[in-house]
Amino acid sequence: MMALLEIQDLESGYGEVQILWGVNLSLEKGRLTSLVGGNGVGKTTLLRTITGTIKPWRGSVRFNGQEIGHLPAYRKPDLGVVLVPEGRQLFTDMSVRENLEMGATNSRARAHAAQNLERVFGLFPRLKERESQRAGTLSGGEQQMLAVARGLMAEPEVLMFDELYLGLAPVLVLNLFETLQQLKREGLTMLLVEQNVHMALSVSDYAYVMAEGRITLEGPAAEVAQQDEVKKAYLGI
Amino acid sequence: MILQVQGVSKWFGGLKALSQVTLDLPQGQILGLIGPNGAGKTTLFNVINGVYAPEEGRVIFMGQDVTGKKPYHVAHMGMARTHQIVQPLNELTVRENVMVGACFGRENHNLNEAQQIAEQVLEFVGLGDRADQFAGSLNVAQKKRLELARALASRPKLLLLDEVLAGLNPSEIASMIQTVSAIRDQGVTIIMIEHVMHAVMRVSDRIVVLDYGQQIAEGSPEEVSKNPKVIEAYLGDPKLAERLGRLSHD
Amino acid sequence: GGGAPAEEAAPTEAPSSGVSEEPAPATEAPGAPEAKEVTLKIGFTASVTGKYEVSSAAQVNGLKLWMDSVNEAGGIELSDGTVVTFDYIFYDDESNKERVQELYTRLATEDNADLLISPYSSGLTAAAAVIAEQYGKVMITTGAASDSTYQQGYTHVFQAYTPASRYLTGAVDLLASLDPNVTKVALVYENSKFSTSVVTAARDYAEAQGYEVVLFEGYDPETADFAPFINKIEAAGPDAILGGGHRVDGKAFAKQLYEKGTPIKFFALLVAPPEPEFAELGDAAVGVIGPSQWEPLAAFTPASAEAIGATWLGPLGNEFVSAFEAAYGDEPSYHAAGGYAAGLILEGAIRSADSTDPEAILAALNGMDLMTFYGHIKFDTSPENHGLQIGHSMVYIQWQRDASGNLVKQVVWPKEGATAEAIYPIR
Amino acid sequence: MSDILLPSLVDGLLLGFVYGIAAMGLSLIWGVMDVINLSHGPIIALGMFGIYLIFTNTGLNPYLALFVVALAGLLLGMIIYGVAVHRVIDAPHLSTLLATFSVNMIIIGIGTALLTTTPRNIDFTLGSLSVGPITVPWTRVAAAFATMLVTGLLYLFLYVSRPGKYIRAVANNRVAAELMGIPSARILALSFGLGTMLAAIAGGLIATFFPFTILSGGSYELKSFVICVLGGLGNPLGALFGGLILGGLEGLTPAFMPTTWVPVLEFGLFVLILLVRPSGLLGSKS
Amino acid sequence: MRALRSPGLWLALALTAAAGAWPYFTGSASNREVAFTILLSVALASSLNILLGYTGYVSFGHIVFYGLGGYMGIYLLSERGVSLWLAVLAGGAIAGLLALLLGASILRLRGAYFALATIGVNEAARAFINNFQPFGGPIGMTLNFRLYDHYGGAARALWMVYGVMLGLTLLVILVSYLVKNSKFGLGLLAIRENEDAAEIMGVTAPQAKTWAYVLSAIFPGMIGVLFFFKNGNIEPHDAFRLHLSIEMIVMVMLGGYGTVLGPVLGAAGYQRLRGMLLVSPIFKNIQLAVAGGLLLIIVLFVPAGAVGWLRHRVPVLRKVLE
Numbered sequence A: 001m002m003a004l005l006e007i008q009d010l011e012s013g014y015g016e017v018q019i020l021w022g023v024n025l026s027l028e029k030g031r032l033t034s035l036v037g038g039n040g041v042g043k044t045t046l047l048r049t050i051t052g053t054i055k056p057w058r059g060s061v062r063f064n065g066q067e068i069g070h071l072p073a074y075r076k077p078d079l080g081v082v083l084v085p086e087g088r089q090l091f092t093d094m095s096v097r098e099n100l101e102m103g104a105t106n107s108r109a110r111a112h113a114a115q116n117l118e119r120v121f122g123l124f125p126r127l128k129e130r131e132s133q134r135a136g137t138l139s140g141g142e143q144q145m146l147a148v149a150r151g152l153m154a155e156p157e158v159l160m161f162d163e164l165y166l167g168l169a170p171v172l173v174l175n176l177f178e179t180l181q182q183l184k185r186e187g188l189t190m191l192l193v194e195q196n197v198h199m200a201l202s203v204s205d206y207a208y209v210m211a212e213g214r215i216t217l218e219g220p221a222a223e224v225a226q227q228d229e230v231k232k233a234y235l236g237i
Numbered sequence B: 001m002i003l004q005v006q007g008v009s010k011w012f013g014g015l016k017a018l019s020q021v022t023l024d025l026p027q028g029q030i031l032g033l034i035g036p037n038g039a040g041k042t043t044l045f046n047v048i049n050g051v052y053a054p055e056e057g058r059v060i061f062m063g064q065d066v067t068g069k070k071p072y073h074v075a076h077m078g079m080a081r082t083h084q085i086v087q088p089l090n091e092l093t094v095r096e097n098v099m100v101g102a103c104f105g106r107e108n109h110n111l112n113e114a115q116q117i118a119e120q121v122l123e124f125v126g127l128g129d130r131a132d133q134f135a136g137s138l139n140v141a142q143k144k145r146l147e148l149a150r151a152l153a154s155r156p157k158l159l160l161l162d163e164v165l166a167g168l169n170p171s172e173i174a175s176m177i178q179t180v181s182a183i184r185d186q187g188v189t190i191i192m193i194e195h196v197m198h199a200v201m202r203v204s205d206r207i208v209v210l211d212y213g214q215q216i217a218e219g220s221p222e223e224v225s226k227n228p229k230v231i232e233a234y235l236g237d238p239k240l241a242e243r244l245g246r247l248s249h250d
Numbered sequence C: 001g002g003g004a005p006a007e008e009a010a011p012t013e014a015p016s017s018g019v020s021e022e023p024a025p026a027t028e029a030p031g032a033p034e035a036k037e038v039t040l041k042i043g044f045t046a047s048v049t050g051k052y053e054v055s056s057a058a059q060v061n062g063l064k065l066w067m068d069s070v071n072e073a074g075g076i077e078l079s080d081g082t083v084v085t086f087d088y089i090f091y092d093d094e095s096n097k098e099r100v101q102e103l104y105t106r107l108a109t110e111d112n113a114d115l116l117i118s119p120y121s122s123g124l125t126a127a128a129a130v131i132a133e134q135y136g137k138v139m140i141t142t143g144a145a146s147d148s149t150y151q152q153g154y155t156h157v158f159q160a161y162t163p164a165s166r167y168l169t170g171a172v173d174l175l176a177s178l179d180p181n182v183t184k185v186a187l188v189y190e191n192s193k194f195s196t197s198v199v200t201a202a203r204d205y206a207e208a209q210g211y212e213v214v215l216f217e218g219y220d221p222e223t224a225d226f227a228p229f230i231n232k233i234e235a236a237g238p239d240a241i242l243g244g245g246h247r248v249d250g251k252a253f254a255k256q257l258y259e260k261g262t263p264i265k266f267f268a269l270l271v272a273p274p275e276p277e278f279a280e281l282g283d284a285a286v287g288v289i290g291p292s293q294w295e296p297l298a299a300f301t302p303a304s305a306e307a308i309g310a311t312w313l314g315p316l317g318n319e320f321v322s323a324f325e326a327a328y329g330d331e332p333s334y335h336a337a338g339g340y341a342a343g344l345i346l347e348g349a350i351r352s353a354d355s356t357d358p359e360a361i362l363a364a365l366n367g368m369d370l371m372t373f374y375g376h377i378k379f380d381t382s383p384e385n386h387g388l389q390i391g392h393s394m395v396y397i398q399w400q401r402d403a404s405g406n407l408v409k410q411v412v413w414p415k416e417g418a419t420a421e422a423i424y425p426i427r
Numbered sequence D: 001m002s003d004i005l006l007p008s009l010v011d012g013l014l015l016g017f018v019y020g021i022a023a024m025g026l027s028l029i030w031g032v033m034d035v036i037n038l039s040h041g042p043i044i045a046l047g048m049f050g051i052y053l054i055f056t057n058t059g060l061n062p063y064l065a066l067f068v069v070a071l072a073g074l075l076l077g078m079i080i081y082g083v084a085v086h087r088v089i090d091a092p093h094l095s096t097l098l099a100t101f102s103v104n105m106i107i108i109g110i111g112t113a114l115l116t117t118t119p120r121n122i123d124f125t126l127g128s129l130s131v132g133p134i135t136v137p138w139t140r141v142a143a144a145f146a147t148m149l150v151t152g153l154l155y156l157f158l159y160v161s162r163p164g165k166y167i168r169a170v171a172n173n174r175v176a177a178e179l180m181g182i183p184s185a186r187i188l189a190l191s192f193g194l195g196t197m198l199a200a201i202a203g204g205l206i207a208t209f210f211p212f213t214i215l216s217g218g219s220y221e222l223k224s225f226v227i228c229v230l231g232g233l234g235n236p237l238g239a240l241f242g243g244l245i246l247g248g249l250e251g252l253t254p255a256f257m258p259t260t261w262v263p264v265l266e267f268g269l270f271v272l273i274l275l276v277r278p279s280g281l282l283g284s285k286s
Numbered sequence E: 001m002r003a004l005r006s007p008g009l010w011l012a013l014a015l016t017a018a019a020g021a022w023p024y025f026t027g028s029a030s031n032r033e034v035a036f037t038i039l040l041s042v043a044l045a046s047s048l049n050i051l052l053g054y055t056g057y058v059s060f061g062h063i064v065f066y067g068l069g070g071y072m073g074i075y076l077l078s079e080r081g082v083s084l085w086l087a088v089l090a091g092g093a094i095a096g097l098l099a100l101l102l103g104a105s106i107l108r109l110r111g112a113y114f115a116l117a118t119i120g121v122n123e124a125a126r127a128f129i130n131n132f133q134p135f136g137g138p139i140g141m142t143l144n145f146r147l148y149d150h151y152g153g154a155a156r157a158l159w160m161v162y163g164v165m166l167g168l169t170l171l172v173i174l175v176s177y178l179v180k181n182s183k184f185g186l187g188l189l190a191i192r193e194n195e196d197a198a199e200i201m202g203v204t205a206p207q208a209k210t211w212a213y214v215l216s217a218i219f220p221g222m223i224g225v226l227f228f229f230k231n232g233n234i235e236p237h238d239a240f241r242l243h244l245s246i247e248m249i250v251m252v253m254l255g256g257y258g259t260v261l262g263p264v265l266g267a268a269g270y271q272r273l274r275g276m277l278l279v280s281p282i283f284k285n286i287q288l289a290v291a292g293g294l295l296l297i298i299v300l301f302v303p304a305g306a307v308g309w310l311r312h313r314v315p316v317l318r319k320v321l322e
């Protein structure tokens, strides 16, 4: 297996405050990887650095062997690197449908926008019902669905989720579980950043644990789940 | 009864987000409010604390009809809430955010008192070391705690918690549950919207389930979790639900 | 303010003494035997920016031209041998009142200006007058026609322009002379200080002459679209229209009145018509009459001075025009002439006072009866209207096509100065 | 009186079109980027001078010159955005107000120095159209048509074309737009450019029938503010509609009361409408 | 009172008082005029800041209070013969009253729509006064020069007006500070950040906003009387000059909105810059464009305003620069 996305010695932060202190992480093609860690350790910051919302200070981000760390955020979706961001970041004043259309703006996804629309409406029938409602007036969970659906519209090669399950009803969590397996079968590479450590570790193949801006542990998800420190710190056992 | 919701309905255009919702809440209880996404839970909070006026029905808080009263009116009477989608006062410090709650809530404190209350409450929710930071620079999980701190600082009689557990990891959830219980033990009545089932089941005295704006079930956690309508609409397939239950109870 | 400011300000408290204490060279002991050269500083603000920019610039150019010609001629020689030359200092008032007083105070105190000229426009002049009066500085106002400034009890402010109250009265006389049968006139005006004063006086005058004022109505100063207003005028059915406001609205009004084809026999408009750029209107300009403080064609001569017993001073009209054209490249407007005239008024006062003493100059102005290329200058000296211009009167121009079809301005009133017969009716 | 109602209404409405297009520029930049463009008025004036200078120097038909002016307006707007606005687009609330205000001062300052405030007029006429009691210059009719055309194109652009939707997306949430692959800086520059282009076109059209100076843009800027409210921010059809209402009102009012009361009524009504429908006559309720 | 022991307040007051005393020391009327313009701006900007900076409501037409107050004052002075003191109080009162009436209605509007409404109010007021004959309509009102004799002649009167202006400015700064450091002020700041959330926390927003509006209107009303008294006449387009309204916002933003010292520095800096350019031999012919260019540079590189920038750069100053 080769690493589709390879992150080496990545450092970044906000203003003068450094948050990431040399992160190494790689996503193997077709694998579902999860990144877990406590509150405020820098998971979101890592995703923001990968997408280019904030600039890396040092280190490299390679995609398909090509350095992409310096590229501005808007160039990433064209390559196939897509993020479903924390806090959803919807276009609140646009309709549900327009939000989905905006997901498919990159050059790769445009051609299949219609098909993909069908697909995400299949996955989230509730969105179909709310197609022309202003996104800002959706319920919290509906907004989360829309954010995930919009990410899928981009036809990503690497799809990263920041807090995928946030605010979703159990029934939907189960559905999404199925969906992720399905996407994996279709060959999508995914990175799941989660607080819901149980859930994350149970669905993914490989896992990283982050603390204070560094990766402290990695390995196959099942093994990581058995580590004592993980059990103590994150699983509340 | 500290709160009575009597036959409340709320429309958004053609959508009936709440339909004849009725519930009574005795003092000192924790009521769990669950239901699928878009069921109308947050909308019910908005009606209870005056953000929306309902088209039908009445809301009675501490014996007073507060239907259609402004949010600050009920806030002064002792109702506080947190937001599912956080609403920090970004360019104020964390401490000032909490002081707003203390100053304008039920007890109407002056600035000095409010500052002391803020310090206490921030310690309590674990934001003590961030008091001087601008609220805007917190991350989402921290902002959620800030929401709780602001609500607590107003020394409420009734606390509406909208998904305070979302985004916390299991050990944090465990500590938050203790926090919530501790608040209840101080005599505060709580309504809690949650999707983290094992947590709701553990702390709630009673649970109300909404689906498409309708109350589809009400009862003790035990009763509700066995209710087939709830399993179908909310928990999903019973077998998966069971597995989920195991996962959460490990 | 406490005690300190009053003490500090003491020198400026009594206006008349304030000036004599200034170490101005002008007030050196008269006994000095050898010929001295004295440079008097003239201070003013100009609207370098803002809506009055063009008129103000013309006024300043006129004033500078006067100054240059006096200085180049070696200054004014007084009988004691003193040679008086002039210098000036000015600031941008941005066409608004906010800083006028600040700048005039600076001129009067820091810069020690000996004499002041007003800013352009009645509004700014009113603010400047408070300062001039306070420091006892003589101020000649030009480009400021409102009457009200001279009714506030000032004693140091003198007006070069024919006041607003007499701006349009001549047009009424002209109309009467052209067609005794016309009875219906419309007075329409920009709802601003200057034009309202003008038409209010004109209405009283017209009514006294037996005219029926079928419409007396203002329009907002920002008006660009006159179409609805013109519809209303048409409905009132006047034979003649008098009024207007300033340059932009006047031009717009004339243009749209023409485009609408409003049947009108006589049309007199304030401010805009005498300006050269009015010709850009083409056919719409033909027949439009405008009051002007001065026109290049006006021919006042030493003889006309003699006829009324006034003193003559300065160049002839054509000399002024050619000097102005040589200096600035274009034909002078009446604002330019007004600026030059303000200078001449000062010069006349100094010559007749034969002194640079402020009191003497003031006395000379009060007694002034002067004729220049710009016309007759004489000031009201009654306490109620002190400084109001009573000598000068307006001329009226009309745009006409000459033999080769070019648009030209002709003076059509008063009869004595007329260069052509007025076109009547215009449509 | 009734005989002046119809002609006055027609006069007012025709002018209303032009008000509409001027307001559209302001409304676009405001609604889409949350930038109150205080250089709007001076840019309208530059549009007027653009047509004037081209026409008096080359004799080119003003309607052809309008294309040149539109393009220049677009470029100017993008330059203004790049130089003056982009750096502060994320800065505290209202910094962009200062930035565009500085641009206003610069344009007016240089404009006054170079162009003076002499009122200018384009000696160009298409004659007048007379139907019954109504007489209107053809130039105004042409301006109305041009406005309808521009409005239609703009509407299609914003709501149908891809870049148009990008504009709305960037306006709504810049971070998200970037994450979706939309180059927000370019899109913002384009939006600003479009807004100034509309202002320049409005100025160009006005110049074909009214005399003007470098300061003349000011009153259209003010009217544009009013119209933005009548029509709701960011919506081109709304701006056109608001322009027509304002124009109609200006046309009809003099028939019923002294003309000087027009602005009192206009602004009084404006405040009243705001109170009744806080997001504009066409804006969504609440 | 804890608030009165704050270095931030004293710094702002001391700076203003020092600048304000400068004409007294030099005895120069010219300096006095320069200082008057600056103090006027400082007071206007600080008043506006209560609404704009603390409450987050952008009043574009704030000058309406200055204009209306000025008109009321001049009317009373010239037509009713009341004393300057009464006229100043009346100017403040009428402005406050208008704000109270308006506040109940237009403060319901949010963001841009509120800003637009205030423009509408200002323009409507200007247009109305332009037609209102008791106030002289388009001609306005002119004070007779002899009126100054009641105050010891024009020269003394202008010194006196200056003294009052200085006192008023210090008062505005004090009020601005007290508001910011009060519970009322905390409520305003909460409204600025998120009005809905503030209401839910119990801030009685409609009331708080209205009082902020009234407070920020009273001083401009009084200042208007002083300015037009000094100026000797008043006309509609001078009194309700929208441009000045925008300049007020500029000054607040330049210094740093929401701070006590910001509007003081912003107003002083802006007026000083404009004043210097106006009389500068090199720039005076294109002073407007040069001022615009300088302003732009400041805006681009110090977007948070002077005080905001300092607070950010030098955290130790946060205690001093409120």
Ligand SMILES: Nc1ncnc2c1ncn2[C@@H]1O[C@H](COP(=O)(O)OP(=O)(O)OP(=O)(O)O)[C@@H](O)[C@H]1O
Pocket: A014, A019, A037, A038, A039, A040, A041, A042, A043, A044, A045, A046, A195, B137, B138, B139, B140, B141, B142
């Ligand atoms: N925009 C920002 N400006 C300044 N500091 C920030 C910003 N966003 C986050 N931080 C800080 O960076 C640190 C890491 O935050 P980050 O959001 O990356 O954590 P996280 O691991 O995603 O946490 P969570 O699980 O709670 O989402 C935190 O201390 C946070 O306060």
Ligand SMILES: Nc1ncnc2c1ncn2[C@@H]1O[C@H](COP(=O)(O)OP(=O)(O)OP(=O)(O)O)[C@@H](O)[C@H]1O
Pocket: A130, A133, A137, A138, A139, A140, A141, A142, A167, B012, B013, B015, B017, B035, B036, B037, B038, B039, B040, B041, B042, B043, B044, B084
């Ligand atoms: N302002 C609004 N306009 C239109 N529809 C709305 C508005 N607010 C909420 N809705 C709709 O009303 C329904 C109920 O929303 P609500 O936020 O109460 O759901 P919820 O139960 O809190 O869901 P979740 O668990 O996802 O947060 C949703 O379908 C939502 O889209």
Ligand SMILES: [Mg+2]
Pocket: A043, A044, A045, A086, A162, B139
């Ligand atoms: Mg995170």
Ligand SMILES: [Mg+2]
Pocket: A139, A140, A141, B041, B042, B043, B084
């Ligand atoms: Mg919800």
